[in-house]
Amino acid sequence: MSLTDRERELLRLLREHPLATPEDLARLTGNTRAAVNVHLTRLREKGHILGRGYVLRPEGSVLVIGGANLDLKSRLHAPAVPGTSNPGTTTAAPGGVARNIAENLARLGVPTGLLSAIGHDDTGARLLDATRASGVDVSPIVRTDDPTGTYSAILDPHGELILAVASMRAVDALTPDVIRTRRALIDRASAVIVDCNVPQDTLLHAARTAQASHTPLYVEPVSVPKAARLRALLAEGLPVHAVTPNRDELAALTDRDTRTDDGLHAAVQDLHARGVRVVWVRLGEAGSLLSADGDARHHAATPTQVRDVTGAGDAMLAGYLYATLRGDDPHTAARAGHALAALTIQSDHTVRPDLTADLLDAHTQETA
Incomplete structure (x- = not known):
């Protein structure tokens, strides 16, 4: 939920003077004690003051809930020939929608925790170590007897996705009970991102918890089949701050034909009518359509040389949230999201290992 200028000023004063009384705050702001108490x-x-006293929500922290897996990417050396083996190159690297978003945010300097599930296997251990090394808090992660998830992608010679297979059984270990035992993480977060790899009842419980904590909830549909899990959340009327579908996922959420501009805009309005504040539709090379509080605008994709499209959508959301947390309006934040997506797809990595806030800010300004 947005803050007024007076509320922002009070939060700043409480961080500087954590033992201040209402009388102190009234004096520092030139306001009456009664007015200060209303603002408090x-x-x-x-949800910016937690419990009794002035226990403040950590500034700018994010909790990401969802999939973490090993990415296996096979890039063909020539156009695909069905029904036979094709020469190419295969690489393995940490991946998963939630994990990728978390690593992007951590590399941008945002305090970020990851709530996911991985197996008690060598792949899980490797994934855990690599994610921790990137700066993500991995202490919330659940270990399970199921094998760590994998995402196997076939890319054409230009780095465009032909086909992918996601084996994500491990994430079923993220049950509502896991959310309950980690509720304090949602209470303390400035934003929660959930990807639709999680089971539907877990998604619902996370949304209810975020609602009770007044924590903005961002939902990434992941795929057309998994977007169906979000429908139950919307049907229940739970507040969703932002949803980030592509055209096909938006169609699955609204039962509308989104192949035309009229259908696209009508589907976006359907989601607004169901309580979604920000709808950000990814349109591939055509950029995106972002609609926030009734202000819908098209944003062009940032020009770049494509090396590998894997992780571009995850980077877009991370860049957007990074900019939002520093106070940018949704449409300015969208430009940061597009800039980070461009930086990602011009790299062979799902998450750029050289990513910093300075790199993103410079690229956003260069391509504005």
Whole structure:
């Protein structure tokens, strides 16, 4: 939920003077004690002050819930020939929608925790070590007897996706009970991102918990089949701050034909009518359509040389949230999202290992 200028000022003062009384705050702001108490009550209602006293939500922290897996990417040396073996090159690297988003955010300097599930196997150990080394807090992660998930992608010679297979059984270990035992992480977060790899009942419980904590909820549909899990959340009327589908996922969410511009805009309005504040539709090379609070605008894709499209959507959401947390409006934040997607697909890596906030900010300005 957005803050007024007065509420932002009070939060700043509370961070600087954690033992300040309402009388102190009234004096520092030139306001009455009664007015200060009203603002403090609203800050508690919005989840920025936790419990009794002035226990503040950590500034700018994010919890990402969902898939973590090993990415196996096979890039063909020539156009695909069905029904036979094709020469190419295969690489293995850490991946998973939630994990990729978390690593992008951590490399941008955002305090980020990852709640996922991985197996008690060598792949899981490798995934855990690599994610921790990138700066992500991996302490919330659940270990399971199921094998660590894998994402196997076939790319054409230009790096465009031909086909992918996701084996994500491990994420079924993310049950509602896991969310309950980690509720404090949602309470303390400035934003929660959930990808639709998680079971539907877990998605629902995470949404209810975020609602109770007044924590903005971002949902990444992941794929057309998994987008169906979001429909139950919307049907229940739970608040969703932002949803980030592509055209096909948007069609699956709304039962509309989104292949035309009229159908696309009508589907976006359907989601707004169901309580989604921000709808950001990825349109591939055509850029994106972002609609926030009734203000819908098309954003062109940032020009770049494509090396590998894997992870571009995850980077877009991470760049957007990074910019939002520093105070950018949704459409300015969208430009940061597109810039990070461009930086990602011009690299062979799912998440750029050289990513920094300075790199993203410079690229966003260069391509504005």
